[in-house]
Amino acid sequence: MSIYVAHRLFAAHDRALAAALAERLAAKVGTEHVFLPFCDTDEEDLVAEVKGHRLFELDRDRLGRLDAMVALLHGPSLDDGVCMEIGYAAASGIPVLLLTTDFQTYSLTEDGAHLDFPDPLIQAVANHVIRVPRLGPPFSSHQQGATHYAEFRSRNLSQIDAALDTAVEALLELPAPGLRSTAHSEDSLVYVEGSPYAAWGHDHLARPCWDAGHGVALPGRFTATDPIAGALDDLTAACGASRLLADVSGPETPSGAALLIGAALASGVRIAAFHPKPTYTHASGREPNWRNLMIQYAVHAHLKDREAVQAWLAM
Structure with a gap:
């Protein structure tokens, strides 16, 4: 074990x-x-x-x-x-x-x-x-x-x-590991996860996706009658999308966004972190990190403005 x-x-x-x-x-x-x-x-x-x-x-x-x-x-x-x-x-x-x-x-x-x-x-x-x-x-x-x-x-x-x-x-009583999910949706679907710390909400990132012709999935767990069921639906949508666009703004990456980044990485989804005003952390012998290093190196792109979002969507 x-x-x-x-x-x-x-x-x-x-x-x-x-x-x-x-x-x-x-x-x-x-x-x-x-x-x-x-x-x-x-x-x-x-x-x-x-x-x-x-x-x-x-x-x-x-x-x-x-x-x-x-x-x-x-x-x-x-x-x-x-x-x-x-x-x-x-x-x-x-x-x-x-x-x-x-x-x-x-x-x-x-x-x-x-x-x-x-x-x-x-x-x-x-x-x-x-x-x-x-x-x-x-x-x-x-x-x-x-x-x-x-x-x-x-x-x-x-x-x-x-x-x-x-x-x-x-x-010691947990079940044995299950199967990794490998299902993916159509190539054009982007799951957009906003940050509760940012005033601009989801549309700030969803709008460039729509404008570029992508389908968009938005989180539903915060308004669902059953938040746990809504959360599992969000997880399925994020792992099944072709891309995850997550706003990681805040004192730390919001916990839900961080979890989805890890799940998307394990599922082979392309990941971008939107973070316009990073605060760098430093530790002995380590390069400066603009976010927790597990987040920084899990994502494939770090986007600081709308133009960077549009360029990433065009890739």
Whole structure:
């Protein structure tokens, strides 16, 4: 069994949490069957001519030979690299387990159905979602000299331990990988995914597609009566299109767009990211990246204006 642990890389506590999960998994299936990004790619000390691209290659190679994925997701702002990896695994028929200790749930309207994550696509592709939203129990008796901060820390650690142990047991019960979807629609169909962070909406990108004679598929999950069913329809449409045009504007690539980029990559769809005002990230020994490196190297074109969109559509 080969298991990929997808997690946010950019803070020590995120990496430590993922390492704790990987260690528990390795005790069950063996270290050689667990892949922990950053750790197993030796990211901090890796030397490569184009380091970010090399890291993408290493992660994608492992994504292509998995039996299961577990992804750690917390809070309303989800890591775009993790969401891209989830999409790649889901479109490849790999069972995905999601783990969260977020105490919030989300809905698309004030009285709408509650979702585990802000974008219903995330929940829709999961084989299993583990939610451990409450702190562990308080001390049975106040320990000598312990402050209420120490008790609060202990309750958080107990919550994490419960979540990780539950995840390990659930991972071992996931089904075997299924078949990768390879169906594609007519060559002229473009799936357009807007960004909730951008004021211009979907039409800003859909209009050039229509003007160029392409058919356009737009997301329906945000207005569907059943958001999960709508999300699965969106996934099918994006993986079946000839092209995916995704607006990745925002503090990070929107989680749904990131997931669709991963799914489209696994499905052989041509992908373009619209991102007119990038903010670059830098890390030791790595080239500047205009988006999470898993997004940057998954897409085939980076478009900064309407003219670039039109040129890409003409290719």
